[in-house]
Amino acid sequence: MTDIAHPLAAPNPHLETSTGLDSRKLAIWTFLGSECMFFASLISTYVVFRNKSLVGPFPHTPWTDPATGRVYEPIIEIPLVTVGTALLLFSSLFIVLALYGAQKGNRKMLLGWLAATIMCGMFFVGMQVYEFTHFVHKGLTLQRNMFGASFFTLTGFHGTHVTIGVIWLLTMFVLALRKQLPAENAINLEMAALYWHFVDVVWIIIFPVVYLMQ
């Protein structure tokens, strides 16, 4: 007795669609297209405001507050974020390997690479949390200046998307552990993987625009 008791079961395989493509996969791509506009609006806001701060701290240059004399170091620190970027990139590789395992019915491959993906994702979120608190210590808050407002909003929403992705992947991992992600249901992991790659691809844009551009 498989599919009624089986969560996330594939609908009746006799289901035919006009394109031959699975509706759920099409739905995820449609959603990702919409999300492009969401992040475009956030990135635009960042680009518009990043050099418009009235006071420091600034991303790449030090600044002394004329009122208090406090020296604010440049906020951006390349090494840490580069590690995070690399982790996120590798996580995309890991999840596509996990998906390969899922599609081939290779549960060990699926579990191993999915675990690696989740670890990378969690490290990335951890890095962001650390980075945020570190920046706050250096004097950059949401309210401080336009750079703070647009930086925390853009990277914060991206980080939220990553967190949701991690929760989604953890759910997939638990399903896989319970042997509820056989090859015929690999599409469920494929949907999660597409979302995960998208979150990575948005970071591919954010990283240079926020951290590297002057």
Add this chain to the structure above:
Amino acid sequence: MTSHVTTADEHERAHPTPGTYTKVGLVLFILTALEVALYEITFGEHAGALGDLTHVFVPMLLTLSAAKFALVAMFYMHLKQDSRLFTGVFVFPLIIAAVVILALAALMAYHMAFAKSGG
């Protein structure tokens, strides 16, 4: 059973192998390293090592990023192998998104140049 059972496999013709995926991953890593290196020789510790790159920095950087974006989309998200409908559904909003970013940046830059603060 009908002759048209559509499973994931049928439409992912000739999926890449784990070997291909790993190679793409290495290229992505190298491209990221190049981005950071470009930053270092333009603005960072080794600024000026290859001359003054400030004017070509942004185009070069964005080219590297675009290449990474394309690789992830084409190979990891399987756009290269899958139905072109998915490519269309993703690329069309991407184009509108790019246009919106550029238009907003241009319009707001012009506006801010004339609307000096305090006015």
Add this chain to the structure above:
Amino acid sequence: MATVVGKEALVAGIPAEKTGLWSWITTVDHKRVAVLYLIGSMFFFFLGGIEALLIRIQLVRPDNNFVTPEVFNELFTMHGTTMIFLAVMPMSQIFFNYIIPLMIGARDVAFPRLNAFGVWVFLLGGLFLNASFLFGAAPDAGWFGYANLTSKQFSPGMHVDFWMLGLQILGVSSLAAAVNFFVTIINLRAPGMRLMRMPMFVWMSFITMILLLLAFPVITVALILLMFDRFFGTHFFVPTGGGDPILWQHLFWIFGHPEVYILILPAFGIISEVLPVFSRKPLFGYAAMVFSGVFIAFLGFGVWSHHMFSTGMGPIADTFFSLATMLIAIPTGVKIFNWIGTIWGGSLQLKTPMLFALGFIAMFIMGGLSGVMHASPPADLQQTDTYFVVAHFHYVLFGGSIFGLVAGAYYWWPKMFGKVLDERLGKIHFWLQLIGFNLTFFPMHFVGLHGMPRRVYTYPKGLGFDSMNQWETVGAFILAGGFAVMLYNIWKTWRTAPPAPADPWNGATLEWSIPSPPQEWNFPEIPTVTGRDPLWEAKRQRGGPLPEPQRVSGQGIHMPAPSYWPLVTAFSLPLLFTGLMLASKIGPWGIFIGVATLFFGIYNWLFEPSYTSIPGVKGKGRH
């Protein structure tokens, strides 16, 4: 893969009831979702109409004090917000939901539970927005909420918070529906129904979905930035902190302009269905209609700053947006000529749906003409922020969208409710609406060009506005009378009219081939389509009308099971946003409860099986 469980639709112990409140709460049937949109949109349309009448009473004479200026601000803000988000868009949803699956030969939409989720979110969002009245804090900064009037400094109360968060909730509903119908139209068409054979209503709806998907995320971000300014002390739109209110205008109108196409395209689609049937002629220039619709949508993303000609964008930006706006008149003109080409030489049946459709053409042309006048920046500097603009958008949104939607209502009422609305009462409604509408809004062109600004709660005597404002108020009440007649018509036919046949109008499209109203599964067998206007084709081949379709038992037809998880998940949104609003008083607990409910709802939804497995489904049966 499909296993035998039993012939009854039984999921997690819930029997699939067909009647009663519980069956409505757990429904995932697109037809019932449509009826929920109908009830909601009619309720909010009348609320918005009352707001309009109160505005008109206040403006009937100079120096009036029927309402205070503060209340007046709330009235015009809520009138606009309600009519756009809680009336016109949900009315379009009625027909997306009821008619699209029928027109494409499907049993339901691609994601029935997501569909139910969407309507619950709409209903709860509308209640959230209007709950503001109970707290004396109805939104009052205009439906477009310009910064920095909406900042904490200049709008200290909860008015703007209700607006901001209410719109976020409603945005979720629109996005869910957009994903659903985008996939449904691409993937659930009957065999043989190629894209260029789809009914024009389906095409226009499809384009509308694409616009929704691309435009709503932008206003989502704009509202997020506003929320951060108001709740977290950022300065995105606050000049003293380095921010810029103009960014709000850009983001809002990047959404706002596609939004007006979202409001009109479904009506375009309805007209393209009604005119051919009541002219007994196929739609003129099908391909041109498709491509002009696509062109309008695409170009609609390139004109937004024509709402900002008075903000000093500079000559290059002004010229670009002016040209793009004028350009959009071309595909619109193509449509109008094709509609005229459709009725030209046709055998016109002047029934109520047709009257509203013809009224649409005339009124929309007028609205389009005043729109083109705005496309010129120098002319617009005179017209903007006056009643001339109010005239323009009411001609296109009421004369266009509402006339079109009402045409659709009379046209599809028999299919949806099994009763043909009374023809005589329908005609009375039409004339009251046509006369009342023009009496209300035509004088606004003049009063606007004479200098009466928008959004003013009163005006002094002797500026030349007095008598026209009186006529406008009279017109508004005549207009309201028209809708009262429609309500009476609905009630009367519900009680006394005979059951409607499957095809009362001699229709061309698939929905007329099944009983009125359809059975739960729509089609006993999914039809195969060989051209456009499949029903006319079938009648031609038969040499006469088709036999009245019989109601069948539905044995062996596989339908999605009902569920209450969409409703539970929908509830989490007003919980979450109320929590956000009250966070300064109660801390993060409201937010936690909202998020917890969201996760609870989503997980249960995902892990509940969406299909019942019934044996005997053959070949091309689509769920």
